[in-house]
Amino acid sequence: MKIKVIVTLKNGVLDPQGKAIQQTLNGMNFGNVEDVRQGKYFEIEVKEKDEKKAKSLVDDMCKKLLANLVIEDYKIV
Amino acid sequence: MRSSVIIFPGSNCDRDMDVALKKFGFKNQMVWHNDQSIPKSDLIVLPGGFSYGDYLRCGSIASKSKIIKSVIDFANSGGLVLGICNGFQILTETGLLNGILQQNKFLNFICSNVYVKVKDKQNKYFKDLKKDVLELHIAHNEGNYFCSEDELKLLEDNNQIAVTYCGKDGTENETSNPNGAIKNIAGIFNKNKNVLGMMPHPERMIDKYLSGEDGSLFFKNILDNFK
Numbered sequence: 001m002k003i004k005v006i007v008t009l010k011n012g013v014l015d016p017q018g019k020a021i022q023q024t025l026n027g028m029n030f031g032n033v034e035d036v037r038q039g040k041y042f043e044i045e046v047k048e049k050d051e052k053k054a055k056s057l058v059d060d061m062c063k064k065l066l067a068n069l070v071i072e073d074y075k076i077v
Numbered sequence: 078m079r080s081s082v083i084i085f086p087g088s089n090c091d092r093d094m095d096v097a098l099k100k101f102g103f104k105n106q107m108v109w110h111n112d113q114s115i116p117k118s119d120l121i122v123l124p125g126g127f128s129y130g131d132y133l134r135c136g137s138i139a140s141k142s143k144i145i146k147s148v149i150d151f152a153n154s155g156g157l158v159l160g161i162c163n164g165f166q167i168l169t170e171t172g173l174l175n176g177i178l179q180q181n182k183f184l185n186f187i188c189s190n191v192y193v194k195v196k197d198k199q200n201k202y203f204k205d206l207k208k209d210v211l212e213l214h215i216a217h218n219e220g221n222y223f224c225s226e227d228e229l230k231l232l233e234d235n236n237q238i239a240v241t242y243c244g245k246d247g248t249e250n251e252t253s254n255p256n257g258a259i260k261n262i263a264g265i266f267n268k269n270k271n272v273l274g275m276m277p278h279p280e281r282m283i284d285k286y287l288s289g290e291d292g293s294l295f296f297k298n299i300l301d302n303f304k
Contacts, residue, residue, distance in 0.1 A: 014223075070175075
């Protein structure tokens with residue numbers, strides 16, 4: 001079963017790359033871009049048929065490795 | 078004083094550290110990350126470099142290495158653990174040190190000499206150090222120290238801030254902050270001050286014919302405090 005995870009920076013944490021992307025978009029005449037936050041996306045193939053179990057396993061992975069909870073939030077989608 | 082330098086795939090300051098430690102009289106050994114245990118040591122060093130190619134987050138993969146359990150046990154029993162640059166990043170990822178090293182504020186890799194102010198001398202690294210400002214070298218892309226406001230307050234209240242970026246005369250301001258680190262932080266301790274992580278490389282400043290000798294003071298001081 002494939003589980004998808006999105007990791008993003010927490011609100012309030014400076015995202016210099018997002019800022020650079022926003023400024024570039026503004027410079028390309030996408031003037032209405034007010035903010036960009038960059039994140040990470042994972043597709044994790046788990047050998048598990050039960051979706052609830054698989055997601056709970058991935059949740060544990062997020063806490064232990066995939067996200068650093070000091071600055072990042074994660075969402076299992 | 079016995080020391081061990083841990084080598085991870087992608088470490089690249091391990092040999093420099095070995096040379097520096099031996100120059101001042103440490104009995105140093107190199108330890109591979111996949112080993113289960115560390116030889117008897119008084120100091121463990123996690124060197125600089127790009128362990129695991131900085132994949133995922135700098136230091137995150139190395140922080141799950143086999144050897145790390147021994148490093149954590151050693152630290153928790155009061156042993157001295159020093160993380161330089163990528164070693165500092167690894168220490169934050171293990172949870173031995175608070176916070177995280179983010180990408181530099183201006184998205185640039187910085188390679189230059191900097192001045193750092195020693196903020197606390199009540200510890201085995203800086204006790205009785207004759208200077209308050211050291212000239213050291215930094216080379217990093219992710220050295221922008223960040224932690225939550227609560228964690229910062231704890232660091233300040235407990236004097237866990239070890240070194241901060243400053244000018245030659247010791248002034249700390251935005252101009253002397255190369256990477257955007259919160260409060261100009263260049264290095265911090267754990268609560269018991271036996272674990273020190275810092276971005277600057279003392280091992281690159283041990284010879285007057287290379288770039289300077291303030292790193293020599295740092296290593297000699299650790300030895301003096303051990304005696």
